[in-house]
Amino acid sequence: MNKAALDKLQEWSEKGHRSVQADTLLMLAAEHPEVVALSADLTPTARLVEFKETYPDRFFDVGIAEQNLIDFSAGLALEGLRPFAVGLAAMVPMRPAEQMRAAVGYMKANVTVIGIEAGVRFGPLGNTHYAMDDIAVVRAIPNFTVIAPSDPLSTHKALYACIEHEGPVYIRLTGGPGYPVMYPEDFDFQIGKAIDYRPGSDIAFVSSGSLLADAVGAADILEGKGISTRVVDMHTVKPLDTEMLDKVFAENRLVVTVEEHSPFGGLGGAVAEYKAGFADAPKQIIASLGDKFQKLGDHKFLMKENGLTAPDLAALAETNL
Amino acid sequence: MANTETIDLINDKSALMRRHVIEMGYRAGGRGAHFGPALSSIEIVASLFFGVMSHDPKNPTMATRDRFVQSKGHACLALYSALGEAGYITQEQMATFKADGSFLAGHPTRNPQYGIEVSSGTLGNGFAVACGMAKAAKIKGEDHKVFCLVGDGECNEGIIWEAAMNAVKYELDNLIAIIDRNFVQLAGTTKDIMDVDVEALWRAAGWDVLVLEDGNDAAGLLNALGQMKESGNGKPHVIIANTTKGKGISFMEGSLNWHARPMNKDQYDQAIAELENAKTT
Numbered sequence: 001m002n003k004a005a006l007d008k009l010q011e012w013s014e015k016g017h018r019s020v021q022a023d024t025l026l027m028l029a030a031e032h033p034e035v036v037a038l039s040a041d042l043t044p045t046a047r048l049v050e051f052k053e054t055y056p057d058r059f060f061d062v063g064i065a066e067q068n069l070i071d072f073s074a075g076l077a078l079e080g081l082r083p084f085a086v087g088l089a090a091m092v093p094m095r096p097a098e099q100m101r102a103a104v105g106y107m108k109a110n111v112t113v114i115g116i117e118a119g120v121r122f123g124p125l126g127n128t129h130y131a132m133d134d135i136a137v138v139r140a141i142p143n144f145t146v147i148a149p150s151d152p153l154s155t156h157k158a159l160y161a162c163i164e165h166e167g168p169v170y171i172r173l174t175g176g177p178g179y180p181v182m183y184p185e186d187f188d189f190q191i192g193k194a195i196d197y198r199p200g201s202d203i204a205f206v207s208s209g210s211l212l213a214d215a216v217g218a219a220d221i222l223e224g225k226g227i228s229t230r231v232v233d234m235h236t237v238k239p240l241d242t243e244m245l246d247k248v249f250a251e252n253r254l255v256v257t258v259e260e261h262s263p264f265g266g267l268g269g270a271v272a273e274y275k276a277g278f279a280d281a282p283k284q285i286i287a288s289l290g291d292k293f294q295k296l297g298d299h300k301f302l303m304k305e306n307g308l309t310a311p312d313l314a315a316l317a318e319t320n321l
Numbered sequence: 322m323a324n325t326e327t328i329d330l331i332n333d334k335s336a337l338m339r340r341h342v343i344e345m346g347y348r349a350g351g352r353g354a355h356f357g358p359a360l361s362s363i364e365i366v367a368s369l370f371f372g373v374m375s376h377d378p379k380n381p382t383m384a385t386r387d388r389f390v391q392s393k394g395h396a397c398l399a400l401y402s403a404l405g406e407a408g409y410i411t412q413e414q415m416a417t418f419k420a421d422g423s424f425l426a427g428h429p430t431r432n433p434q435y436g437i438e439v440s441s442g443t444l445g446n447g448f449a450v451a452c453g454m455a456k457a458a459k460i461k462g463e464d465h466k467v468f469c470l471v472g473d474g475e476c477n478e479g480i481i482w483e484a485a486m487n488a489v490k491y492e493l494d495n496l497i498a499i500i501d502r503n504f505v506q507l508a509g510t511t512k513d514i515m516d517v518d519v520e521a522l523w524r525a526a527g528w529d530v531l532v533l534e535d536g537n538d539a540a541g542l543l544n545a546l547g548q549m550k551e552s553g554n555g556k557p558h559v560i561i562a563n564t565t566k567g568k569g570i571s572f573m574e575g576s577l578n579w580h581a582r583p584m585n586k587d588q589y590d591q592a593i594a595e596l597e598n599a600k601t602t
Binding site: 036057058060062063065067068071072073074075076077078079080081098099102103106107 | 443490
């Protein structure tokens, strides 16, 4: 574990995921000469200016060309480099989906695609800048791993896990400035291994991304009412940790999946697909952004609009128990 | 200048490869094959595998090998026939083209052990991946070259131009693209589908451009490819090779009907007879 990361937690929490990924890429590049970073005219937005200046020969801006961002990364990866391609989650998995399938997934290229500002974090910029479908796009591509970390340290550790991982990864990042610290100390992060964040026997919130904090908030409210509530950090959406889900199905009476994504093809869809194989699994509610384009508004407004705040989640769960 | 011995070798290999194309494509039966675009590019691929590229079929993944990326993946029979002639794949394996469970699909699937560097088939992507491979060689200080075969119809794709601009930005003079300019694409002539000045587009993108009037002529190809392989002028290279779609089979040459289709017994017999006849004249 990189001690520098623990020292940065407060700063990362204040600045949000863009800084976490940019600082972590710098740390990775210092330790691994095969690490290169790429962006498509997004260098300042992705906070990669320092990377570009520190490693000018290992940073590539391909211009406003997301398809080439992915194909060029694949070519680098096939020759043994470890490219991290950073783009807006609203643009990157959808625009070059075909490149992610043909050049990355199909050839098992070791490319990590980082989608920043996933979900509806871009609030006032409107729906073209919302990523409500990125998990669905990437989950359908064989060989891709999909990770949605919940906090600064898990984001940092997820990126470190990618360098040890063989195969393509998509990391979607949600937590903006005020990124809640859910893991203040070092912890064991493994791709595909969910974290039983807190125990509980009635309801289980199974969450991905930075909404973990809201799921925990909802659990606090429910516990106050005497409803025992478990929270699972399902940071890896693909492959799902089915052992953890087996435990949840056996031990809890209601499953509420929580994500800043469409109800289709994301964590909720993935859990429902797995649950379809069980005759006696508990009921599942999918808390999500819904099947709609959103109203214009800031993130807080949109979370309220979509019932994704802690009180909303608690009420939804209680009603369905 | 290419020597006579090498030119003769390329012509001999091209004749053998044409025969493989017809045999493999005919055996695929009703599944058909992309005969026209494979036959137009035969001399290009033969010149690379048997004249220009450093490679070793006994050591297919050696780090110093030159890379060949067939971006126009539908012309895979040109690649497979070269791999067969070079000894990467066996005659028995070639006979499995498009068969259930075969690794020789209708578009190449990455398989470095058998000399297939990059999966292709969705047009434009192979070229953009090849650009990444060329950049990787530069980063790693490796001297090998990346050769990439691109279709003229394929140049309709936006990704081609995203990658072409980027290759100039990163001065990928270790990258040599060859446009198989056969003037026919799936649904019609390139003039009818998208009538553009291909040469002007590549020049505008900043590439080192060379136009070959006869892209089915081994001597011209060997000279052009050899010259570009040695040139380190800071620019990526492109040869626009004017070829004949379906080259070598009279009823396919320049035809709009032989982009991709099954071949019947009469057509097969005629094609083989023409190839045999060409050998003796």
